[in-house]
Amino acid sequence: MMKIDIRYYTKSGHTEKLANAISEVINVPAKPISEKLDEDIDILFLGSSIYGNSIDPTLPKFFNDIDVNIGSIVSFSTAGVMESTYEQIVELANLYGISVDKREFHCRGEFAGINKGRPNSADVENIKRFVRDILD
Incomplete structure (x- = not known):
């Protein structure tokens, strides 16, 4: 049985x-x-966001504290303006020898009055579909 977190x-x-x-x-x-x-x-489904053009500094600490084996990371993220965190997660994971699935999920998040209500119900349904596709 596959172990997922x-x-x-x-x-x-x-x-x-x-x-x-x-x-x-x-x-x-x-x-x-x-x-x-x-x-x-x-x-490992790993979620992150963009803050000030970068992932939060707690993510590198999370990677540094990993002392178990991870088959693959599937990245998901939100951002108000920027694109996804995927490339930054790949760079970080590569430092620790962890592979990252080429498929990712990203959607807008509400930020400073833009993207009102995001992620919305459509975004939630889209990530559920994305997860089902990953597991198929």
Whole structure:
């Protein structure tokens, strides 16, 4: 049986909303990256966001604290203006010898009055479909 886990970092709750949608699909609790991985896993759904043109500094610390085997990371993210965190996650994962799936999920998040209501119900349904496709 495949072992899957979900970790995310959020300041606004947008990435957490997506993590909880993933949780509904795979029936695994979504946890913040402050909760250390405690066993080897096949797939890690890792959520992040862009803050000031970059991922939050707590993400490198999360990677540094990994002491289990991870088969592959599937990145998901939100951002108000910037594109996804995918390239930054790949760079970080490469430093630790962890592969990142080429497929990613990204959607807009509400920021400073733009993208009102995002991620919205369509975004939530889209990430659920994305997760099902990953697992098929």
